[in-house]
Amino acid sequence: MLNIADTLHSWCAQPRPFALATIVQVTGSAPLPVGTSLAVNADGQAIGSVSGGCVEGAVYELCRQALAEGGTPVRTRFGYSDDDAFAVGLTCGGELDILVRRVDPQREHSLSRALSVAATGEPAAMVQVVHGPPGLLGRILPVFGDGSSYDETLGGERADQAVAAQAHAHLAAGRTGLVDIGGDSATCPDRLSLLIHVNAPRPRMLIFGAVDFAAALSQAGVFLGYRVTVCDARPVFATAARFPYADEVVVDWPHRYLDQASIDARTTICVLTHDAKFDIPLLTRALTLPVAYVGAMGSRRTHEDRLRRLREAGVSEEHLARLCSPIGLDLGARTPEETAVSITAEIIAHARRGSGTPLTWSGGPIHHPYEVSARPRP
Missing domain, CATH: 3.40.50.720 (NAD(P)-binding Rossmann-like Domain)
Structure with missing residues (x-):
């Protein structure tokens, strides 16, 4: 997501809905890493990439569908395809899981703020639920270098705090990463897989x-x-x-x-x-x-x-x-x-x-x- 933070920030300022597709899992050989995103706005303009070209067309259509229909975020897997010239898939032999969701900036003020911080180059993290209950799938909790606002984004203040602690550890290391959390009363009852997008200072x-x-x-x-x-x-x-x-x-x-x-x-x-x-x-x-x-x-x-x-x-x-x-x-x-x-x-x-x-x-x-x-x- 942070590969297109500047443009997403400007889109949030308009503000009009857009669709966001993010790589949330990579298996085998793939051209781009977890956390990379492609986005499509209401005018059909696309920015970013998720595959270097192999499945861009299919992901673009998923984004257009998400914009038109809204609803629950969709997680789709793209695997190897070479035998059928008209099949959609990767030619490099790997597999990608891509999460597609509609973003409404008027409702997601925390995302707009996180993108604003990221666009300035300041340390920030965005924690995105990539696997979990449908009601939480795709939700984003922003975590900033000087703290975080716990607004029960992930189901409760305790869950937000536990996730923020993980995000601060990734911020300190300057690393984007996948973590699992929850499934217990100490954090949150639901077990969640989280993608922590980190905007760190240049190495x-x-x-x-x-x-x-x-x-x-x-x-x-x-x-x-x-x-x-x-x-x-x-x-x-x-x-x-x-x-x-x-x-x-x-x-x-x-x-x-x-x-x-x-x-x-x-x-x-x-x-x-x-x-x-x-x-x-x-x-x-x-x-x-x-x-x-x-x-x-x-x-x-x-x-x-x-x-x-x-x-x-x-x-x-x-x-x-x-x-x-x-x-x-x-x-x-x-x-x-x-x-x-x-x-x-x-x-x-x-x-x-x-x-x-x-x-x-x-x-x-x-x-x-x-x-x-x-x-x-x-």
């Missing part, structure tokens, strides 16, 4: 070393949706003019900046300094942090010398195993721009558990099963 990419490779990498990082910081202790090189794509350029010793930087499990750290007096204190700290990726540039000789120095500094073998060095995938890259592609390709493969091998050399599904998580927002 961070920390680039240490104000070199030409950092300029290209900062541009690639912004393109992928990261909030990019370039840090270097040398003020003559660490300037905004040299790194126009970075969100911020910091003049400080790398390890000292990292000690006070805000990081989370989505943060990537790229060390491009090529200098032991910067690298070793920085990596000694970075390799112990709960971040997504730590990579360091250098030749294989530099890498071996770096490992020796890190061991002498007391870094354990367990922590050394987290270091991606020499940084990047083997693409034969030479220019800064090619090297940036090499590095970001490794970051993506690392995050998605990809092998990094050409698809022509591998078997099995092209799309790896999604870890349901918030995608970086540009």
